[in-house]
Amino acid sequence: MKHPIISKIVGVNWLKLFFLGTILSFILFSALAADDYKPTLYNLTYPSYFGNRFSIPSDNPLTNEGIYLGRKLFYETRLSANRKISCASCHKQEKAFSDDRVGSIGVDGSVTERNSMAIVNLLWARKFFWDGRAIGLEQQAAIPLANPHEMGQSAALSAVILRKIKGYPYLFKHAFGDTAITADRIVKAIAQFERTLISADSPYDKYLRNEYSPSQIELEGMGLFMTAPQPGKGIRGANCAHCHGGEKSYLEMFHNNGLDSIYKDAGIQLLTGFETDHGRFKAPTLRNIALTAPYMHDGRFSSLEKVLDHYNGPLHPHHLSSFLKGSSNNEGGLTLGLTNKEKMAIVSFLHMLTDSSFVKNPAFSDPNKETN
Template sequence: MKRAFILFAFIGLVWACQPEIDNTRSDYVPTPLGLTIPPSLPQVAFPSDNPLTVEGVALGRKLFWDPILSADSTQSCGSCHAPQFAFTDNGLATSTGIRGQNGTRNSMPIMNLMYSTSFFWDGRAQTLHHQALMPIEDPLEMDDQLSNVIQKLEGSSFYPEEFRKAFGTTGITEDRIGLALEQFMLTFISGDSKFDRFMLGTAQLTASEQRGMEIFNGDIENGSSGPAADCFHCHGQSVFSNNKFMNNGLDSALSDLGLFLVSGNEEDKGKFKVPSLRNIELSGPYMHDGRFNTLFEVIDFYDSEVENNSPNLDPNMHGIRLGLNLSQQQKSDLIAFLRTLTDTTFVNNPDFQSPF
């Protein structure tokens, strides 16, 4: 009996030392998906550790729109990221999760994420596939557990086969859920606005839009000859975001500490990620807490309401400490330019809509 026990123990040890078997089916041949970045945008490489495939994007699209990811099956990713609002939350200041729970921050738009190196207003996710998983377990959003979501997907009549098509086996894991969602969201490329066509020489700006662009790019500290709003320092280039974290002087006393909650660094208190201004006409309310309902309110804030005593106020705001002193016409011109950043082809793309 003792010899038999030793024999079985030896066999078990040998088995444990064997390399992990690759259960990927021999007929697993995903279809590579090549995305073309519009010529008006910077060329950039997509993640090499998660190559885009037709099957992976199709799976991510289903997961994005399926409320099965939430605890009570009422909330999908698309519930807070509606295409017609540039993938923000239906005009709400802060997002509403399952059971009507109110979130604490405004839903960020989803587009051109290949340029981002961190995600959320406070940058707490370093990769897009990790970001995609966090709302699932957030008690104010989907309020589920990933282990439970996996069980629900495994019990589905079609998801195991969708995962096989995307990843080679029917195995469903947290990582694969995040990777599929990442693939889908990376296809959200916006670069066909009137501004883009103007930059390519195929469209002309109106006189008001042209004046607004000059105001947008006007540099106060370097003495622009005309009215200047200094927008370009944080929202420059064709991405219209520097993807940094800054305090733009919303409050003198901070109720939300922003990046500090992630980094723990005192100098990060009050800093939030600079969002892109593309499709800004559609994505209100504005700021991390949705406090401004209109673009006019946003411009009024920068014109005369910046809190100069706000902790860690960004140096780029120093030039407007005394106000912009824009006239109503100049504010209207600036908004006219911002509206040229609206990409109707993007928000109406049927490939981004619910497949259900």
């Protein structure tokens, strides 16, 4: 029979061992649980003809968890000062992530001076906004957040707000490995989501895959789009691809396209200070262009037909990009000289760039509206 004092000592030791074992188990479980939050790499897919000329920052790889968080933040109105505006307010999915207003309305009720550009295939872009002032999507995401006439709230302040919202620490932990919510992580997550907004299933893409047979007028428009006019050789064209690209329908170029002699908005001259940069703006992608009216940096044209009427000339010559000078389907002509039938053909081709699956893709939609 055990001595009562010994039994008491042994009991105390067992109690200590129990608590010690519990603590060790908790530490071990926490360590294992931490591994569960390691983000999983996203399977990036795109057509080979888009090319591999892009870079993803090494400190912001594409992960499934980061992309989902970025998607949620893209639609999060609490990132704005008035709690009413999100990134999606000015970049609507049904409009190929552009805005159908000439200028978007900000938190202070003012209207932006420039039309909201479509967010599509940005993985291949390096400079953002009409004047290219942002280098990289992370920098691009931060600018409208802090702009007092857009969302009016810095990413740093948004981080403070999100820390108090149930669910966000969990999402940030899954995306970045721990629950820290920072300005840097907010813009990184949004950038991750935006890099996945790839449009590559339009009738034109299906044509390139031999899955679509264009109509005769679409083929005529495609030929005009891709061809520079050479009236001396009897070759007619509109040379649209010079600025807007061919298969990818995107080239990162900045041009003065003859809208005005003196621009109210001087374009990239505001950044460089060079007189020769007056009125130069980024040539936008033409993917889903039929959905992204109004057109130009100031939204002055309400239809594709009016855009073609502009390019058919005459163009304002002051600082006009050199390749547009003297480009004509008529020998010695001062205007492009497209016929009405040719303009209709080009518009028909541009409609071939509409990707209905892109604007309806549930992976790009507001996750807060998902039904369980």
